[in-house]
Amino acid sequence: MAGNPISRTLLKGGLLLTHGEDNHVHPVVSDLLIEDSIITQISPQIELNSTEPTTRTIDCTGKIISPGFISTHHHLYQTQFKGKHANHTLLKYFPGGHYASSLFTLSDLFWGELGGALEALDAGTTTVVDHSNVNHTPDYPRTAIQALLTSGLRTVYCYTFPRRVSSWAPFAAADDMSSPWVLDTFASLAESAPFDGRVHLGFGTDNVFLPAEVMKPMFARIRAAPARLITLHGAAGPAHSMGPGKPAPSIAQMLELHGLLGPDILVSHANYPRAEGAVPGMEADAKLFGRPHEVAPKISSTPNTELQMGWPPVALMPEYRAVSSLGVDCHSWGSGYMPLQMNLLLQHARNERAVGLAREDKWSRNVGYDVEDVFNLGTIDGARAIGLEGEVGQIKVGLKADLVVFDTDTPTMLAAAVEDPVAAVVLHSSPRDISFVIADGVVRKEGGKLVDVEVAPAVGSGEAESVVAAGTKLSWGDIGREILRSRESLKKKLEGIDMVAAEDAVMAQIHMNKVALID
Structure with missing residues (x-):
């Protein structure tokens, strides 16, 4: 899957690290709705009409949600x-x-x-x-x-x-x-x-x-x-x-x-x-x-x-x-x-x-x-x-949905996340504690693993000049193999x-x- 094609995503019950007018972080348990690439609603309980467009719901109960x-x-x-x-x-x-x-x-x-x-x-x-x-x-x-x-x-x-x-x-x-x-x-x-x-x-x-x-x-x-x-x-x-x-x-x-x-x-x-x-x-x-x-x-x-x-x-x-x-x-x-x-x-x-x-x-x-x-x-x-x-930098209605979802029950985050969620992120977390990453409203990491990507069209030139053809699906494994091949080639040149x-x-x-x- 090359990113999340669903136009709406609902994050349920996460601890949001929001910023107030004083620029201090104010953690709040709330639901968060993303429509396309924008955060459109933050509320303790968001109920959606079943006749509205398909929405993906992600249970974030007990998780920390940080700005990207x-x-x-x-x-x-x-x-x-x-x-x-x-x-x-x-x-x-x-x-x-x-x-x-x-x-x-x-x-x-x-x-x-x-x-x-x-x-x-x-x-x-x-x-x-x-x-x-x-x-x-x-x-x-x-x-x-x-x-x-x-x-x-x-x-x-x-x-x-x-x-x-x-x-x-x-x-x-x-x-x-x-x-x-x-x-x-x-x-x-x-x-x-x-x-x-x-x-x-x-x-x-x-x-x-x-x-x-x-x-x-x-x-x-x-x-x-x-x-x-x-x-x-x-x-x-x-x-x-x-x-x-x-x-x-x-x-x-x-x-x-x-x-x-x-x-x-x-x-x-x-x-x-x-x-x-x-x-x-x-x-x-x-x-x-x-x-x-x-x-x-x-x-x-x-x-x-x-x-x-x-x-x-x-x-x-x-x-x-x-x-x-x-x-x-x-x-x-x-x-x-x-x-x-x-x-x-x-x-x-x-x-x-x-x-x-x-x-x-x-x-x-x-x-x-x-x-x-x-x-x-x-x-x-x-x-x-x-x-x-x-556009970005905080969790706020009207801004881009660039978000990081942290698990809090891992050996590194357990207890720290309850005591002080900001300290848990800064002093205790590691990338393995991140279960979801959402960039521009699209899920780019899910279940602790990067989502496959699809090669974008070339910019300002024909597709024939692309290293990889537009539309090609790539997993991290595919990308990693090419990086290692390139590394060997550069090493020989040096x-x-x-x-x-x-x-x-x-x-x-x-x-x-x-x-x-x-x-």
């Missing part, structure tokens, strides 16, 4: 690289993971993208900002979008300038910002977006250290397309400094310098925020992100990768909390489960607070941050960060490449501070 999780920074295509980066820093990841995307064929991209999207849905994530790095020809973004449409995931697909490796020995790579087809293809795709109402189009770029005469017309064209949002990596720290005590200007500061900072800007990571003076006369990051929400840029913190890279996440810092959200970043580094990101951020922030107090020979009876803080970052605040607060030499070349290319490197 929102990952605001994710590289979905990287499925074939899972397990490679367990002990990698950013430097080691660059040649063996990030730049290895230059080796992807259309087939590699389709299966990697589809696998990443389905992993997200399996784990209850129903909306993803997909920062894509695999746009070698016009057919690559079309293939990625086709995979996303096939999966059923709600996405902001962020198209990027092609990032190509022209030589592995010696290593040389560059972004293609001059070929006319690049922005022409983006503009053409934007005319048809959102695809199927679910796949929006955004833009991803890290090319901000360019002259104003290059940046301004480029951003003007991207925004005119239009792009729903523009996302950029904001890596920082000693590796990206210009010397001791000389931090490089931040992404936000550079955009502000060119008059390009705005509410459609989403900065991933934003670690090691800059003070005034990194750019002469420029405001500190705290002031730039501290503007009123309707004009402020936004932040996506990705705790799993950031902590591994030595980048303290900023999402719970008071100066950045109002504009922050959470993302997975690379599911090739670790779990794509959003409650794990919540958990990591929460305990990191609690520890940082306690360590800071200890430095002053103080301590506290309180932890400082509670589970609701991080639950909201992965739901309602994620929607606000990407401009979809009127054999024999001197990764240490490539790392040295990357350091020079992106101006990392080699003087401060200790090993």
Whole structure:
């Protein structure tokens, strides 16, 4: 079955994690009615007229129903690289993971993208900002979008300038910002977006250290397309400094310098925020992100990768909390489960607070941050960060039916779900506790297993150019076999490449501070 064809679905008797006007979570036992893709009724007892259209009823008695999780920074295509980066820093990841995307064929991209999207849905994530790095020809973004449409995931697909490796020995790579087809293809795709109402189009770029005469017309064209949002990596720290005590200007500061900072800007990571003076006369990051929400840029913190890279996440810092959200970043580094990101951020922030107090020979009876803080970052605040607060992020009549149904009688959830359902989700749950996932009103996971998918028609090109013919039914087993075949092919292409030499070349290319490197 390729998704649920029934136009109405009634969830009976579940514990809904709703948000009030105060943005606090208010658990309530209630029925919930979905018509097509919309939540149309929430009531203690919904009775349907037997003469009305066929309705599927799902008994949710004793279960927790959460808003679908929102990952605001994710590289979905990287499925074939899972397990490679367990002990990698950013430097080691660059040649063996990030730049290895230059080796992807259309087939590699389709299966990697589809696998990443389905992993997200399996784990209850129903909306993803997909920062894509695999746009070698016009057919690559079309293939990625086709995979996303096939999966059923709600996405902001962020198209990027092609990032190509022209030589592995010696290593040389560059972004293609001059070929006319690049922005022409983006503009053409934007005319048809959102695809199927679910796949929006955004833009991803890290090319901000360019002259104003290059940046301004480029951003003007991207925004005119239009792009729903523009996302950029904001890596920082000693590796990206210009010397001791000389931090490089931040992404936000550079955009502000060119008059390009705005509410459609989403900065991933934003670690090691800059003070005034990194750019002469420029405001500190705290002031730039501290503007009123309707004009402020936004932040996506990705705790799993950031902590591994030595980048303290900023999402719970008071100066950045109002504009922050959470993302997975690379599911090739670790779990794509959003409650794990919540958990990591929460305990990191609690520890940082306690360590800071200890430095002053103080301590506290309180932890400082509670589970609701991080639950909201992965739901309602994620929607606000990407401009979809009127569609998703909470359980509310009139919004899209993006929902996660948790069993509460499993060994991990038992007792915790009764004591505190939000804590149960954030601190105790795992993907195996999720019995149903509904995205855009369609059941995508049922009985703890992903539902089969049907390949969507190709976007902006003929079906002959599709990796898999439209209409083909695929089970997870089918998809998994193709992902493993693709992994073997990519592994062979990478054999024999001197990764240490490539790392040295990357350091020079992106101006990392080699003087401060200790090993």
